[in-house]
Amino acid sequence: MPVSITATRLALASAGVVVVGLVAGLAFAATRPAPAAAVAGIMTGVACQTEDNCLAVTASGSAASWNGSAWQQVGVRLPAGALGGGFGGVACPGAGNSAAQCVAVGGYTPPGHAAYTVALGDAWNGTAWTPSGLTTDAITWQAAVSCLSATSCLSVGNARSPEGGYQSATAYSWNGAAWTRQNPSVPPANQANAFNGVSCVPGSFCMVVGGAESSPALLSYRWDGxxxxxxxxAAPTGIGSPALDSVSCGSATNCVAVGNGASDSADFAEVWNGATWSVTPAIAWPDGSTSPRVTSVSCASPSYCVAVGVIDRSPGNTGGGTGRAAASLWNGEKWTAVAVAAPATGRASLFSAVTCPRPAFCVAVGESNQYDSAAGTTELTGFLTGTSWRLAG
Structure with a gap:
């Protein structure tokens, strides 16, 4: 049967919202249509070239740049005639006037096809966007992107037919000017599977992770360009229907991946040493917290990785607006909880993506809304300096 999606998204504001960046069970990447332009407040990806030069993207197809003191909206272009679109991830490998200063991926609704989404890849040069439809295949969504260089990036996600059926992992490479479909050997089409995360070590390789409704359930691939x-x-013990949902490589011989199972409190992490994957000690969340879900991880070095997500959700909640953003630090041997304050009294919060340009400095993005409600959704960003988070939004 198809891979199930039981997301921990706080605000599923409409049937068109893309469920991305949030995990449960096997499917981290979305298979829903792209959101209408009116859906806002859900930040899904962030990338930083420096501490004062970041780009964040949203599920509603908008973007904002960070200059070190404030976020500024960045106009986004979608392919001609698009009925709407959204982003799942962004990478910023370039510098200055390089050809691919940033690349954002997701999906858009083409003219005449309001019922489905096709993959989208946008290149940002610091001044303007160059939009590209990656494929005409429906329904296709790209969840994450990372780059070997300014002119070599890899985007991953999944696709299925407009009639429904099984979803299948997809990947596209970017050479600075055009996208090319990749064809890794994924499980058969009748065994639902998805790519959820990718992390590239510049000049070396990209690590891709995901999940499948087959054995083994965890997907991991290495791409050298x-x-x-x-x-x-490595299969985590005692976790049903596990999937790897995010990965970050601090060096050519060290990657950390995080994921979740189908049930509440079924998060896990594992580390790649250049030859094998092994499950780490349990991710540490604040004392007394319940129902954790991990959504993203970023490594500034092999001994400094930060995982983010949500804790204290109502069990089984998939959009009622409960829980609060959370973070945990990996030092290469163990996880340590890092306290994250609630954004305001009566508001729920969630981190959906994180990036760490250097040790002791990370930027996380997500959303906040009225507690126990999908109403009032606003964009949420967090800045980790040392051991303290500062929230904005």
């Missing part, structure tokens, strides 16, 4: 190698991820 030309060829694919399937790896064997």
């Amino acid at each position: 030309r060829s694919w190698q399937r790896l064997t991820a």
Whole structure:
């Protein structure tokens, strides 16, 4: 049967909202249509070239740049005639006037096809966007992107037919000017699977992770810019229907991936040492917290990784607006909880993506809304300096 999506999204404001950046069970990437332009307040990806130069994207197809003191809205262009669109991830490998200063991926609704979404890849040069439709295949969504260089990036996600059926992992490479479909050896089409995360070590390789409704359930692939190698991820003990949902590589011989199972409190992490994957000690969340879900991880070095997500949700909640943003720090041996304050009295919060340009400095993005409600959704950003988070939004 198809991969199930039971997201921990706080605000599913409409049937068109893209469920991305938030995990449960096997499916981290979205298979829903792209959101209408009116859907706002859900930040899904962030990338920083420096501490005062970041770009964040949203599920509603908008973007904002960070100059070190404030966020500024950035106008986004979608392909001609698009009925709407949204982003799942962003990467900023370039510098100055390089050809691919930033690349954002997601999906858009093409003219005449309001019922489905096709993959989208936008290049940002610091001044203007160059939009590209990656494929005409429906329904296709790209959840994450990372880059080997300013002119070599890899986007991953999943696709299925407009009639429904099984979803299948997809990948596209970017050469600074055009996108090319990649064809890794994924599980058969009748075994639902999805790519959820990717992290590239500049000049070396990209690590791709995901999940499948088959055995083994965890997907892990290595791409060197030309060829694919399937790896064997470590199966976490006692977690049903696990999937890897985000990955970050601090070096060519060290990557950390995080994921979740189908039930509440089924988060886990594992580390790649250049040859094998192994499950880490449990991710640490604040004392007394319940129902954790991990959504993203970023490593500034092999001994400094930050995972983010949400804790204290109502069990099984998939959009009622409960829980609060949370974070945990990996030092190469163990996880330590890092306290994150609630954004305001009576408001729920969630971090959906994080990036750490250097040790002891990270930027996380997500959303906040009225507690126990999908109403009043606003964009949420958090800045980790040392061991303290500062929230904005």
